[in-house]
Amino acid sequence: MTWEAGVRVRGGGALVRWFAAALAVVCAVLAVPPAAAAAENEDDVAGIVVVGVPGLAWTDIDEAVTPNLWAMAGSGASASMSVRTIGSWTCPEAGWLSLGAGERAGGAAPRDAQCAAQSQLPAPAEDGGGWTAEGWDALVEANESFNYGARLGSLADALATMAVEEEAAAVEAEAAGEPVVEPDPGACVAGIGDGAALAAADTEGRIAFWAPDLGALGAAMAACDVVIVDPGVVVGDAADEAPDTSTDYDQLGQDDVGVGSDDPSGEVDAGEIEPEPDAVRERAAGAADAAVGEVRAALPEDWRLLVAGVADASAPSALHPVLYEGAGVETGELTSATTGRDGYVQLVDVTATALDAVGADVPATVAGAPIQVLPDAGRTSGSAVAQGIDETAASQAVIxxxxxxxxxxxxxxxxxxxxxxxxxxxxxxxxxxxxxxxxxxxxxxxxxxxxxxxxxxxxxxxxxxxxxxxxxxxxxxxxxxxxxxxxxxxxxxxxxxxxxxxxxxxxxxxxxxxxxxxxxxxxxxxxxxxxxxxxxxxxxxxxxxxxxxxxxxxxxxxxxxxxxxxxxxxxxxxxxxxxxxxxxxxxxxxxxxxxxxxxxxxxxxxxxxxxxxxxxxxxxxxxxxxxxxxxxxxxxxxxxxxxxxxxxxxxxxxxxxxxxxxxxxxxxxxxxxxxxxxxxxxxxxxxxxxxxxxxxxxxxxxxxxxxxxxxxxxxxxxxxxxxxxxxxxxxxxxxxGPRTERAEPATPDPVATAPTSGN
Structure with missing residues (x-):
């Protein structure tokens, strides 16, 4: 009996054992945890300031034009960040909302090729007892149709939940006669600037603390452990200089709506979009850098500062820089569990990072993971910026x-x-x-x-x-x-x-x-x-x-x-x-x-x-x-x-x-x-x-x-x-291979094979 026949006739039990052993090996390997990116930081951090600058690119970071950003690239840790949310590029309104939700969120305003509509954000309304984000119900309704499950306001709600839990723990400890740990009075999110109001709002659209400019930074840090800052700058073309603000976004680039989808719907075509004039970008980047410098000067030693390009200024999209420094942050690269790759993070990771920095639990509604630092003492501002520019060029060349x-x-x-x-x-x-x-x-x-x-x-x-x-x-x-x-x-x-x-x-x-x-x-x-x-x-x-x-x-x-x-x-x-x-x-x-x-x-x-x-x-x-x-x-x-x-x-x-x-x-x-x-x-x-x-x-x-x-x-x-x-x-x-036809025997020639008569 051949081996093949043996397998067919009497190999059933052996095959089952082989398969069982194989599946055991597979499951054992799948149980092996991934390599940890970096050890968790055990330093006490009193709070974190997140400065979002829509449109900020690695090419904007220059020693002369943006000295504060340049210094952060060398003194802290950095990475390139994807701001992908709904569609192939993310305008400011969607970027700020995604920061507050910790999940891919979209804006309610139309998304044109130059992000003009989604860059015009209204200030929140004050009602005597606090502030409320304008048009919040419309934003919630818009995101219900995107099927991403974005829960707007998850960042603020997670901190509010932490405050409630700490208060309950204090009451229980007091009742049991145990030492009482006073609840953190700063378990909230403060917003400075119009865009920051969308990120700081809770699920009802209410904001614990809001101010229009950095003059209130000290008060914001005194009130809340997490402070979101919008300097009021979009690094890109001004709305009145945009050559094409009516282009439908589906006509440009890719617009995949599925998580993990990488199949482009078409070749990226910038259409009528022209490169921004250098002077316009430089002025905007310089203004953002001045705001960052003001925050750095006021930052206490036990606080952290994270600066990120939280959105695109126009189509097509690009990678944006993330710069991180402050208490316990060493010089080096950044990474996160959602990317698994050194030097890359995602916008939703910033939400998880803010919560993790102040000791709050990251809720299931937040898709990101805390950013981790990969120490590299030899990393300089020049090398960090050059790497970011190269990574951006690579991603755009692929598209x-x-x-x-x-x-x-x-x-x-x-x-x-x-x-x-x-x-x-x-x-x-x-x-x-x-x-x-x-x-x-x-x-x-x-x-x-x-x-x-x-x-x-x-x-x-x-x-x-x-x-x-x-x-x-x-x-x-x-x-x-x-x-x-x-x-x-x-x-x-x-x-x-x-x-x-x-x-x-x-x-x-x-x-x-x-x-x-x-x-x-x-x-x-x-x-x-x-x-x-x-x-x-x-x-x-x-x-x-x-x-x-x-x-x-x-x-x-x-x-x-x-x-x-x-x-x-x-x-x-x-x-x-x-x-x-x-x-x-x-x-x-x-x-x-x-x-x-x-x-x-x-x-x-x-x-x-x-x-x-x-x-x-x-x-x-x-x-x-x-x-x-x-x-x-x-x-x-x-x-x-x-x-x-x-x-x-x-x-x-x-x-x-x-x-x-x-x-x-x-x-x-x-x-x-x-x-x-x-x-x-x-x-x-x-x-x-x-x-x-x-x-x-x-x-x-x-x-x-x-x-x-x-x-x-x-x-x-x-x-x-x-x-x-x-x-x-x-x-x-x-x-x-081709079919090889069996050759038919030749038909005898009746003339050639006929017997000949002898003479």
Whole structure:
């Protein structure tokens, strides 16, 4: 009896034990906590002042023009910040509201290309007993339609809750005869300036302390432990100089509404927007710097100061600086658990940081995590600013090439599908060319991952440098898969799929740095995910793993443990909290791997098998998420936070956003390669069915699972199918190869074979 037959007939118990052991390994790895970014600061901090400057960019920080900001960049810690909230750029009204909510929030005023409407913020109304933000009900109503679950005023409410809890604790201690700790009288948020009023308001729109200018800074710090300051400056074009204030924002850039969505809706086009005059920017930046200097001069030794560019001044968006100094803050870089990457934070992290600095609990309604300091005594103002400028340039360069990359990949992908159909079903003519096209198209996403290794955005012509890298990568991989000793059978699959899997695995293990600055990953300013495995890279990685599992030449018992070993390693890379952190990818890859192996081992693919595979995938997803949820909140990945949202009843908003984002990908460039793959598969099935090879059947089932399930459970939707097709369709056709028809015996020539009469 052959090994394959043994697996089919009497290997059921062994397979169950193998799967159980594999899942145990996966769950154990998923339980490993991510590396801590930095130790928590134990210094007593009396309070924190947050100065928000909409439009502030790294290029505005100059030793001569903004000396206070320049000094902070060298004396404290800094990072680049994504201000992404609702849509592809964030105007001031939305930025201030998001700061107060700790979640992505939008403004009620129209969002035009120059943010003119959302920059004109009214002062709060005073009613004798306090202040109330103008138009608060309209702001709450507007955010109810965004499905982000933003609870406006969460910052102020968290401090009010702390005050109530401290008061209750004092009463209990007094009743029990224990030492009484006096409640903090400053457990509130004070606002200075019109924009700060939106961030300082509680859920009812009321503000504990407000003043129009910095003349009341001392009183504000005496009243509240958290002070939000709006210097009244937007660093960018003045409203009367904006050349295009009526442009609808959906016509510019990307406008993804789903958390984690990184599929752009179109190439960023600044339209009529022109660069701001230097004099205008310098005056605005100088005014903001003067306000920062006034705050620094008045800041007590036990307080902290955080300065942040809390919004964009116009489209397109960009990264903005965050500068942090004061009690217990060392010189260095900043990071947070929401980014997992050194030197990057998000706007919602500022909310959590303010609460953490004064000892308040971060509520579940706040999506951010406290900013942490990574000490670096050698960091200078010049190096911090240069790094911020480079990070901003990288993120903007990625956006400038992304739409073209997706369009080219989709167009060539359609051609690749046609070449695959020709290779499998067409005549002998041009089969060599069809094979080369299949290999070249499969190499494009692999070259896209590798493009992040060189710093192409620093070139004089970044788009030209990017496309030169893509062309070189495609040429090298295509040639490597066409050599005399690699072109036979499934060997081209080993070369290209192996290169894809190896590149992405090495990148994840080494810190996930390569796809970040390519269209294969998330741009930092999108605020989706700064580290881990993005949906596009996941689709390529999963397709590569399926092809390797199906077509590697397994022998004997290795036919069982080999695919399981590869599958376990792949799932760990995708789902581990200190590696891929991809919850949708984990679910997809587990299901695809099980079904692929099931068929590879000669088992029938039944409805029961599909249900079992789905159940196991969901179990791994649930166990990994629950283990992540049990960690401290500052250590949780988005998987653990999603479990928390399930428990507190807010998960539906996340699911709705993801579904909206996935549906929104239909009609974008990668739709066409996906549609071509469906048509091509039907043509091939009609002409080449049935599939007699277990390896081919396993690959087809695995790739189909990645393409379908991945599109359903990830907010990148049809893009997952597109990238899976780009790598997998042509390679599968090359592995199968053209049909070789059996030659019919020649019909004897009756004349030639007729007996001749002798003479």
């Amino acid at each position: 400038s090439v992304s739409f073209v990359f997706y369009s080219v990949l989709s167009g060539l992908g359609v051609l690749g599908v046609a070449a695959a159909v020709w290779l499998l079903c067409g005549p002998d003519r041009f089969r060599g060319l069809a094979r080369a096209v299949c290999l070249a198209v499969a190499s494009i996403p692999v070259a896209g991952v590798a493009a992040g290794i060189p710093h192409w955005w620093r070139a004089d012509d970044p788009p030209l440098a990017f496309w030169a890298i893509i062309a070189a990568g495609v040429a090298v991989l295509t040639a490597a898969a066409s050599l005399p000793w690699t072109r036979q059978g499934a060997r081209p699959v080993w070369v290209i799929a192996g290169a894809a899997a190896l590149l992405i695995a090495v990148d994840q293990v080494s810190g996930a740095t390569w796809p970040l600055h390519t269209p294969m990953g998330y741009t930092a300013q999108a605020g989706a995910r700064f580290t881990g495995l993005g949906n596009y890279a996941f689709a390529v990685f999963a397709a590569a793993v399926v092809l390797l599992v199906a077509f590697l030449p397994w022998r004997g018992r290795a036919r069982v443990w080999g695919p399981i070993a590869i599958g376990v390693c792949a799932v760990v890379i995708v789902g581990a909290p200190n590696l891929g952190r991809d919850m949708g990818g984990t679910l997809t890859l587990v299901a695809a791997g099980i079904l692929c192996c099931w068929k590879l081992w000669g088992r029938r693919l039944t409805v029961k098998a599909v249900v079992v595979a789905g159940g196991i995938a969901f179990a791994v997803f649930a166990v990994g998420g629950f283990l992540d949820y049990l960690r401290p909140q500052e250590d949780q990945t988005h998987l653990g936070r999603f479990v928390g949202s399930v428990l507190d009843g807010t998960a539906m908003n996340i699911l709705i956003r993801k579904a909206d984002a996935a549906i929104g990908t239909i009609g974008r460039p990668l739709t066409w390669i996906s549609l071509a793959a469906l048509i091509g598969a039907i043509v091939i099935w009609r002409k080449r069915a049935p599939i007699r090879s277990t390896e081919v059947a396993a690959a087809v089932i695995g790739l189909t699972t990645v393409a379908v399930v991945g599109a359903v459970v990830n907010d990148s939707g049809i893009a997952v199918t597109g990238f899976c097709t780009a790598l997998g369709f042509g390679l599968l056709a090359v592995a199968v």
